[in-house]
Amino acid sequence: MRYTAIFIAMALAGCSTTGPSPEPVPGSLTYGRVARSPYPPGTVVKNTFLGKWGYRTFEKYVVQSDGTLRLTSQQTAPDFLVF
Template sequence: MKHALIASVLALTACASAAGPPEPLPGSITYGGKVVHSPYRPGTVVKNSFLGQFGYRVFETYVIQPDGTFKLTSQSTGPDFLWQ
């Protein structure tokens, strides 16, 4: 049982790493091949969020490159509300 669990975790890790970098979605800063230059220093982390498909909030993280362009490094989705 323990070996089956380890094998399934390794298989999921391999799938996740083979997916490649995140792709910009409609609403992303760099969607549609837009090249945006930033006044921030290289290495600065910029966060963006927008309302995506089906009402889910999309959270993105960009890193400013040495030439001043944005590089999308992570992307995740979540509900657009918080339960109190």
């Protein structure tokens, strides 16, 4: 029992609730500029584009109280074309 508690404590010590925020890449809505949205604050805006070497990039933004977009999530996956 004691070893289990020590193991759990060590595992949780390595956890982090905040990671590095994703950076905009070419094709992102906020790459090199400040984007504003007409939607109410807290709205999630999704963006998808074909990125580097044919990879599909999926992004999620949250509208801030001043109307600007904040990038919260960014994932990249292969884009398969079906003919």
